[in-house]
Amino acid sequence: MATKLLLSAFACVLLVFLRIQTHAAEGKSEGRKIYLTYCSGCHGESGKGDGPAAKSLPVKPANHTDVAVMNQLSDKFLFDIISKGGSAVGKSAAMPAWGSQLKEKQIREVVAYLRTLSSSGGHSGK
Ligand code: HEC
DSSP, X not given: OHHHHHHHHHHHHHHHHHHHHHHHHHHHHHHHHHIIIXXXXXXXXXXXXXOTTGGGSSSOOOOTTOHHXXXXXXXXXXXXXXXXXXXXXXXXXXXXXXXXXXXXXXXXXXXXXHHHHHHTTTOOOO
């Protein structure tokens, strides 16, 4: 009897714990989801600019894990190049414009995600 009670108590704790875990991951993962859907083909899953399509591009996609580079880029710049494309900010048109596909909020989420790639040297652990 006592073991049964203990077991169900344990299962409860486990459930609550798992819930908290997925919840915490959700907020962060929205930007990650967008990134993996639209950006990783060129920029690579980890943001190093080594996606499968990178080789066929005339310019190397930016490496988002380079802290020195990313620290010089303002959120506004990141927002602009993602929304309007590379040519709008004097960079290569090989970086497409996403303004018509992504909502402003989604672009902000992706910018926040890009920040996590460089702040920890590309190992966000998530
Ligand atoms: C078709 C390939 C391709 C896709 C898809 C793509 N990019 Fe890019 N991106 C590039 C290239 C190439 C550059 C480099 C342009 C240059 O240096 O002139 C770039 C540059 C950038 C930069 C500028 C960074 C810097 O260091 O100057 C940001 C930010 C960026 N991309 C974010 C994104 C995001 C976010 C997505 C997804 C919504 C995305 N890119 C999708 C090819 C791509």
